Amino acid sequence: MDAPEWACLLDVLDLIKDKHDGTLAYRKSCRMMICGSCGMRMDGRAVLACKERMKPIVDAGHVPVISAMGNMPVLKDLVVDMSPFWGKIRSVKPWLDPGYDEVAEKERIVSQQQMNVIHKEALCIMCGCCVSECNSMEADPDFMGPAALAKGFRFVGDARDQADVERLNTLNEEHGIWDCTRCYFCNERCPKGVDPRDAIAKLGAESVKQGVDHDMGAKHAKWFIRSTETTGWLRETELVPKTQGIIEAIKQTGFALKLARKGKVPPPFPPHVAADVKEARALRELVGEQGRDGALGIVQGEHALGRIEFTEEAGARENAPEIQPGVEPPPAEG
Amino acid sequence: MQRVAYYTGCLAALSAKELNTSTKALAPKLGLELVELESVTCCGAGDIHEAEPDYYLHLNARILAYAEETGCETLMTICNVCTLNLRQANWQLKNDEELRARVNQNLETVGVPPYSGNVDVRHLLWLIAEGDGYERLKEAAHKGLKGLRIAPFYGCQILRPSKILGFEDPDRPWSLEAIIQACGGEPIDYPAKIKCCGFPIIQAREEVALSELIQPIEQAQEAGADAMVTPCPLCHLSLDAWQLKLRKATGKDFQMPILHLSQLIGVAAGLEESELKFKRHVVSVDPVTSKLEV
Ligand code: SF4
Ligand code: SF4
Ligand code: FES
Numbered sequence: 001m002d003a004p005e006w007a008c009l010l011d012v013l014d015l016i017k018d019k020h021d022g023t024l025a026y027r028k029s030c031r032m033m034i035c036g037s038c039g040m041r042m043d044g045r046a047v048l049a050c051k052e053r054m055k056p057i058v059d060a061g062h063v064p065v066i067s068a069m070g071n072m073p074v075l076k077d078l079v080v081d082m083s084p085f086w087g088k089i090r091s092v093k094p095w096l097d098p099g100y101d102e103v104a105e106k107e108r109i110v111s112q113q114q115m116n117v118i119h120k121e122a123l124c125i126m127c128g129c130c131v132s133e134c135n136s137m138e139a140d141p142d143f144m145g146p147a148a149l150a151k152g153f154r155f156v157g158d159a160r161d162q163a164d165v166e167r168l169n170t171l172n173e174e175h176g177i178w179d180c181t182r183c184y185f186c187n188e189r190c191p192k193g194v195d196p197r198d199a200i201a202k203l204g205a206e207s208v209k210q211g212v213d214h215d216m217g218a219k220h221a222k223w224f225i226r227s228t229e230t231t232g233w234l235r236e237t238e239l240v241p242k243t244q245g246i247i248e249a250i251k252q253t254g255f256a257l258k259l260a261r262k263g264k265v266p267p268p269f270p271p272h273v274a275a276d277v278k279e280a281r282a283l284r285e286l287v288g289e290q291g292r293d294g295a296l297g298i299v300q301g302e303h304a305l306g307r308i309e310f311t312e313e314a315g316a317r318e319n320a321p322e323i324q325p326g327v328e329p330p331p332a333e334g
Numbered sequence: 335m336q337r338v339a340y341y342t343g344c345l346a347a348l349s350a351k352e353l354n355t356s357t358k359a360l361a362p363k364l365g366l367e368l369v370e371l372e373s374v375t376c377c378g379a380g381d382i383h384e385a386e387p388d389y390y391l392h393l394n395a396r397i398l399a400y401a402e403e404t405g406c407e408t409l410m411t412i413c414n415v416c417t418l419n420l421r422q423a424n425w426q427l428k429n430d431e432e433l434r435a436r437v438n439q440n441l442e443t444v445g446v447p448p449y450s451g452n453v454d455v456r457h458l459l460w461l462i463a464e465g466d467g468y469e470r471l472k473e474a475a476h477k478g479l480k481g482l483r484i485a486p487f488y489g490c491q492i493l494r495p496s497k498i499l500g501f502e503d504p505d506r507p508w509s510l511e512a513i514i515q516a517c518g519g520e521p522i523d524y525p526a527k528i529k530c531c532g533f534p535i536i537q538a539r540e541e542v543a544l545s546e547l548i549q550p551i552e553q554a555q556e557a558g559a560d561a562m563v564t565p566c567p568l569c570h571l572s573l574d575a576w577q578l579k580l581r582k583a584t585g586k587d588f589q590m591p592i593l594h595l596s597q598l599i600g601v602a603a604g605l606e607e608s609e610l611k612f613k614r615h616v617v618s619v620d621p622v623t624s625k626l627e628v
Pocket of ligand 3: 028030031032035037039048050
């Protein structure tokens with residue numbers, strides 16, 4: 001099939017529908033990466049069809065496989081049923097709760113600095129690409145997932161919103177932020193640079209800051225902090241009781257004993273202590289007084305991370321040894 | 335010999351001691367002189383990044399500063415999570431002078447040398463998958479693996495987010511396969527090799543984690559792998575130790591030996607059992623070693 005040099009995947013699909021098969025079903029609207037309609041998989045990766053240029057692929061002699069996004073039921077061809085996706089978005093109450101009803105007489109100005117906190121999350125076009133390969137959602141379809149959680153932070157982090165503690169409590173429930181397995185597929189796939197996994201980490205940081213730390217995930221995280229302050233290294237053996245509680249830990253005794261026989265349960269005494277660990281303790285105390293706590297600790301690094309070009313280090317690939325493991329690797333399923 | 339600062343991370347010093355001993359025994363054979371760091375702590379895993387991110391940044395800056403003090407250009411990691419944490423902090427410190435100035439002031443206040451941004455964080459896997467390292471690997475792996483069928487398992491945080499890791503295509507990685515081939519093994523292909531082992535949530539959400547863990551093990555088994563190899567001790571713990579729970583939960587008799595990267599190469603390079611320490615594995619590695627003895 002012939003297509004112009006500038007064609008993107010969506011143009012090619014239009015040509016196919018026009019000239020070969022009028023029944024082909026896919027969603028589209030804006031053609032410019034803002035409506036979020038055209039999410040689909042190319043070689044197993046979720047992409048926006050209107051963002052993917054086809055020339056480099058054709059030049060490489062590669063024939064890509066196009067399929068529907070994952071983690072959502074397929075309705076027809078490339079069209080998936082997004083209703084569970086919208087349900088999860090709705091569940092985070094994606095509207096501002098300013099804590100007052102009266103119309104203000106004067107405009108309330110929000111500073112640029114305050115808006116920077118939610119700048120990335122506000123870029124979301126709700127295309128669903130991040131959800132397509134989410135490993136936790138594949139394992140637990142009820143997991144709220146990257147898009148809804150990023151939307152959650154868009155409001156928790158909004159300086160005008162007054163409902164953050166209430167929101168954080170909801171987001172800390174089962175299937176919420178602590179279900180995320182940190183596979184980073186969402187960051188990898190998002191075509192708009194939202195980095196949903198980072199938004200989830202921001203929610204975790206805000207939860208701990210605001211004392212919403214009853215979940216096992218938060219307790220697990222806090223034990224790492226305690227470890228670095230006391231011995232410097234993770235106090236691995238105590239991690240289970242500190243995360244799950246003593247009762248659960250006792251129920252796990254059989255499993256623990258099997259691991260212990262293999263030396264996988266290092267005795268906590270004498271502790272493995274890093275030299276100069278008091279420096280780490282002093283650092284934590286010091287930064288605790290500097291007001292970059294909670295999500296700000298992540299936001300402060302975004303300026304630098306935004307400058308990374310993917311190609312910077314990837315150049316190393318050019319002199320990689322030439323091997324073809326297997327014949328044709330199976331498409332990444334995500 | 336290339337001098338590299340060596341960051342063990344927590345697990346290699348604790349439950350995965352076999353990773354530390356095999357890495358240390360292997361390094362000279364691969365032309366690497368490991369400079370151990372005394373004063374460093376845990377990188378915080380994903381946990382401190384998620385709970386107290388500003389403290390995470392400072393902890394990692396402190397590790398980078400002590401690595402820089404050794405005069406080495408490279409800080410070598412042997413864990414996916416350490417690699418992502420340190421590289422992420424490193425990018426932030428290198429590319430934002432204001433941020434680095436603040437962090438350095440804090441480091442100096444507590445008696446840590448400031449960090450000037452001259453360290454590159456690289457996983458052992460990357461040091462030997464290409465270039466000189468790869469040439470030396472081919473020489474070192476003289477005993478071979480007798481065509482053993484090995485399933486590479488990358489795990490997540492050595493591939494994604496690729497803008498921070500960036501060594502290879504996160505959807506079509508090749509480095510482990512290259513190493514398996516150089517060692518005389520046969521790489522097995524299966525879709526879940528780039529997916530999650532479930533470890534980060536294995537304590538807080540065991541059921542979800544186990545449904546993730548089963549995929550790579552089951553697929554590797556179905557593809558006829560003799561063993562799996564991983565560059566990450568957390569993936570190792572999950573694939574090896576939690577395989578017990580997977581057996582119990584599914585009633586299926588999984589018996590998949592899981593090797594650390596340093597052990598796989600170590601076997602091909604003729605390391606001793608005292609260095610490989612296969613006895614510390616939960617799932618027996620005997621089927622692998624006996625195949626090699628034949
Ligand atoms: S976070 Fe990114 S990938 Fe996910 S829905 Fe929003 S724009 Fe799409
Ligand atoms: S990092 Fe978390 S939210 Fe993102 S894709 Fe993985 S499991 Fe899903
Ligand atoms: S058509 Fe609107 S995002 Fe692609």
